[in-house]
Amino acid sequence: MKPSAFNYAKPSSVDEVLGLLSEHGDEATILAGGQSLMPTMNMRLSAPSLVIDINGLVDLSGISSDGDSLRIGALTRHVEIENSPEIAKHAPLIAMAMPSIAHPAIRNRGTMGGSVAMADPAAELPACLCALGAEIEITGSGGARKVAATDFFRGLYDTDLGDGEILTAIEIPKISAGYRSAFDELARRHGDYAMCGVAAHAKVDGGTISDLRLVFFAVGGTPVAAASASAAMEGQSVDDNSIAAAQAALEEDISPFDDLHCSATLRMHYAKELTKHVLTTLAAG
Amino acid sequence: MTQAIEQIQISAIVNGEKISRMIEPRLSLVDFLRNELELTGSHVGCEHGVCGACTVRVNGEIVRGCLMLAIQADGGEIVTIEGESDSGEIADLQKAFHERNAAQCGFCTPGIIMTTTEMLKNNPEPSRMEIREYLSGNYCRCTGYEAIVDAIETVATERKGG
């Protein structure tokens, strides 16, 4: 379990990274927190000939507030996001999800950009970003472009990030007045990748739900927006009837799979139970 | 693959001592500590981040020694279980683990102690549930964890003068 040999570069600017990427093509791999890349290299599922360590790009790290949105640099570590008062205030959904991402030693290294670029179907952050209507900033030789999170995740470990591009930041709209978030997941061990999880964001007015966005993870190749279940709650208050209607609608939204951890039937059951939990939490405030 | 691999220099402070070596870029931090510096207290279990046996401190924060390249610690300050033990900062934890039989084969123990040191710094009065959550990334195949949680709880209580 040792990686195959590679050369190592530690550039200090985005331009240098782009230069190395265009020179070495798919022989080169970006190393951020390493918490997903290092295991795959150790297992030789990936064997780049050049590792481009972006940890010297200090400008890519940090959280800033910019009018109606928060900007999180790609290299910002999970631990910093977890402890950020700005995130807790303006993007509470992200704050709720952070403790479920792996374990403290891994959150000390893992980064926002790495989690998004990796696009693990069981990862929390991609689902949260879709629920919040976040945008992903990608920089290539032609400059920076922005993609909606909902368009960024295209398939199993497949994203809109092109060859020769680097993910530079995430922009999240600050939570609007009257909106609330809720988050829940089921994992065998605290910090493990979930067997099923959901991010929820909605307007709650005197107990009435509107503009609900329920986004599931670990039920498909990408984060899955539960459009029918979300629509079923429009203008409803949270009670046994509306919960049952949303749970029934969920059958149209997701088609879970069997794997090592649980069967498709059990996953669907979990999804329905989690729906009930997050709706109840949203209503309770 | 036929490319020539260049060795690179790493200089760091390990347990208070300046070191410098030429290494291959692919060398993990934990292999560097064990094989080049003969600091074998950090263990290698799974090599993919799951077991926590390789936990060490880099620039004040615990990390997985198997998921960081040694070269990434260049210019940094590394503390291993040997450093924590020599400085005396974990003497009470060592004593409590011994008395409560919280180390059996001992394979997980260095990683658990390194993780506990950080937890007690961030949260000096953890509940039993908080202890279990902070240690969720450290596997122990012997003790069943109960003795470990007991030992840590004892030390947390003693440190706040209880």
Ligand SMILES: Cc1cc2nc3c(=O)[nH]c(=O)nc-3n(C[C@H](O)[C@H](O)[C@H](O)COP(=O)(O)OP(=O)(O)OC[C@H]3O[C@@H](n4cnc5c(N)ncnc54)[C@H](O)[C@@H]3O)c2cc1C
């Ligand atoms: C035991 C264990 C449990 C875990 N549990 C969870 C969990 O429950 N939930 C969860 O979400 N994650 C989990 N993780 C993964 C962890 O959150 C990683 O930190 C994260 O997935 C990847 O971030 P990273 O910065 O470490 O990326 P890296 O490992 O450095 O990179 C991952 C991939 O993204 C690419 N990449 C990284 N940054 C960029 C960039 N800026 N631009 C373009 N490409 C880039 C790399 O080339 C690589 O292909 C776990 C990891 C471990 C080892």
Ligand code: FES
């Ligand atoms: S050897 Fe590093 S976590 Fe298992």
Ligand code: FES
């Ligand atoms: S004491 Fe043996 S693994 Fe923990």
